[in-house]
Amino acid sequence: MTQLKHYLETRKKLKAYEYVMWLMSWDAETEAPKKALEYRSKQLEVMAGEVYAIQSDKHYVQAIESLHEQLDTLDKDLQTEIKKEFRELRFIKKVPKDAYIAYQVLLSKSVPLWAEAKHKNDFKLFAPTLKEIVEYQRNLVKYLEEEHLKGYDLLLDMYEEGFTQKEYDFFFDTLKKELVDFVKEVTKDPKPLHPKLVNGPFDQDKQKVFSEYLLDVFFYDRERGLLKTSEHPFTSGVTSVDTRITTRYLEDNLASSIFSTIHEMGHGLYEMQNDPKYDDTYLHGGTSLGIHESQSRMYENMIGRSKAFWQVHYKKLQEVFAPQLDDVTLDDFMDYMNHSARTLIRVEADELTYALHIMVRYDIEKRLISGDIEVEDLPKIWNDTYEAYLGIRPSTDTEGVLQDIHWSGGSFGYFPTYALGSAYGAQIYDAMEKDIDVDQAIKNNNIQAINDWTKEHIHQYAQSKTPKEIMLIATKKPFDPMYYVNYLKGKYAK
Ligand SMILES: [Zn+2]
Numbered sequence: 425m426t427q428l429k430h431y432l433e434t435r436k437k438l439k440a441y442e443y444v445m446w447l448m449s450w451d452a453e454t455e456a457p458k459k460a461l462e463y464r465s466k467q468l469e470v471m472a473g474e475v476y477a478i479q480s481d482k483h484y485v486q487a488i489e490s491l492h493e494q495l496d497t498l499d500k501d502l503q504t505e506i507k508k509e510f511r512e513l514r515f516i517k518k519v520p521k522d523a524y525i526a527y528q529v530l531l532s533k534s535v536p537l538w539a540e541a542k543h544k545n546d547f548k549l550f551a552p553t554l555k556e557i558v559e560y561q562r563n564l565v566k567y568l569e570e571e572h573l574k575g576y577d578l579l580l581d582m583y584e585e586g587f588t589q590k591e592y593d594f595f596f597d598t599l600k601k602e603l604v605d606f607v608k609e610v611t612k613d614p615k616p617l618h619p620k621l622v623n624g625p626f627d628q629d630k631q632k633v634f635s636e637y638l639l640d641v642f643f644y645d646r647e648r649g650l651l652k653t654s655e656h657p658f659t660s661g662v663t664s665v666d667t668r669i670t671t672r673y674l675e676d677n678l679a680s681s682i683f684s685t686i687h688e689m690g691h692g693l694y695e696m697q698n699d700p701k702y703d704d705t706y707l708h709g710g711t712s713l714g715i716h717e718s719q720s721r722m723y724e725n726m727i728g729r730s731k732a733f734w735q736v737h738y739k740k741l742q743e744v745f746a747p748q749l750d751d752v753t754l755d756d757f758m759d760y761m762n763h764s765a766r767t768l769i770r771v772e773a774d775e776l777t778y779a780l781h782i783m784v785r786y787d788i789e790k791r792l793i794s795g796d797i798e799v800e801d802l803p804k805i806w807n808d809t810y811e812a813y814l815g816i817r818p819s820t821d822t823e824g825v826l827q828d829i830h831w832s833g834g835s836f837g838y839f840p841t842y843a844l845g846s847a848y849g850a851q852i853y854d855a856m857e858k859d860i861d862v863d864q865a866i867k868n869n870n871i872q873a874i875n876d877w878t879k880e881h882i883h884q885y886a887q888s889k890t891p892k893e894i895m896l897i898a899t900k901k902p903f904d905p906m907y908y909v910n911y912l913k914g915k916y917a918k
Pocket residue numbers: 687691717720
């Protein structure tokens with residue numbers, strides 16, 4: 425059998441396993457009965473073992489290596505895919521198997537331990553495990569280091585290809601210079617919000633009606649996707665014909681479900697609008713976390729929080745919640761959902777302060793991976809950094825260093841992509857406005873015109889282009905953080 429044929433047949437098999445495992449985890453996070461956890465874990469372990477065996481099978485590895493040596497005999501997309509798969513082999517080839525397995529076992533225990541520590545406000549409970557995770561990450565960068573990619577850079581590049589400390593330092597230094605004082609100024613004396621919007625309660629069934637309405641407004645294809653609920657909203661997809669999203673309905677927070685639904689729809693549209701020719705390949709999906717987040721945040725913040733949008737849809741919201749919002753005006757609602765405040769919790773942060781939360785994490789991760797600071801130092805450094813950037817100090821570790829799940833899952837280098845995504849989003853939106861009348865499209869309730877633009881300039885390419893290439897295609901310029909700074913300043917200076 426030729427190497428190409430072997431590669432394609434194995435890929436077909438892997439895609440089938442991955443689809444089944446994906447369905448299992450989707451089910452687990454949305455609807456599975458609680459007590460099925462242990463049974464499901466057992467089955468998942470078997471499946472994961474099979475997948476590992478197929479992926480690390482020497483004939484499959486050889487097929488990838490040999491195709492990588494004759495790239496120019498392959499078509500363009502297959503070249504990109506083989507390069508990507510060849511790079512993935514570094515994990516099998518360079519990381520000692522024992523270390524890898526021990527790490528997987530560690531991770532399977534660390535998330536529940538982190539959750540307990542967070543619940544009990546007890547950092548010491550989680551610290552020894554976090555220390556082991558950090559140790560592994562420090563070793564990982566040594567196993568994988570290349571001449572031009574070492575230390576924290578290696579981790580950053582795993583989540584956002586081509587972005588290392590050099591790029592991120594420039595990005596965050598710009599934000600530091602432009603935004604830290606600006607945020608303090610804007611949030612100095614907050615305008616009181618309409619009590620009916622702050623207090624609720626907001627009927628969950630009515631919130632659901634409105635979220636379903638939003639799916640239609642954004643032309644989210646219900647025949648290729650669906651909307652369910654989960655504790656933390658997310659998007660999950662494996663093909664352009666099956667891209668699912670979740671939201672959550674909180675009785676005391678109306679904005680939460682509305683903007684979670686739009687945010688996840690932004691992610692969902694990206695994958696749904698991938699060219700279907702990638703469905704059976706390893707190029708389906710978003711090209712990077714940052715570009716993915718640019719889409720969710722652009723749809724959520726720049727379209728979903730715009731005045732034009734609510735000029736069209738606020739009546740519907742009032743109608744669904746009637747008579748609760750009858751005496752709440754459109755301007756009251758605009759103030760409510762674009763309100764900015766310096767708070768301690770990243771996931772609840774508003775659009776303006778969000779990047780400062782990410783800056784804190786970037787600074788800390790950078791020093792932690794380099795060995796400049798240790799796990800024991802984290803609570804104090806965390807609090808000091810919050811004080812420096814946001815001017816507020818957590819009084820507990822639950823609200824401080826323990827608030828995010830990421831480190832307990834071994835994700836270092838992930839956080840910066842959130843801020844980068846918002847910044848990409850601003851630059852992309854600016855380019856889109858030069859091509860089409862975005863405001864008018866929103867006012868005409870024609871979001872499809874926006875979807876068509878994002879499909880043509882970003883979504884269709886799936887992973888066949890790098891993040892840097894996507895920025896050039898979509899905006900005709902390399903990434904520039906000033907689009908983001910100017911967007912935020914323009915919006916919040918008012
Ligand atoms: Zn997102």
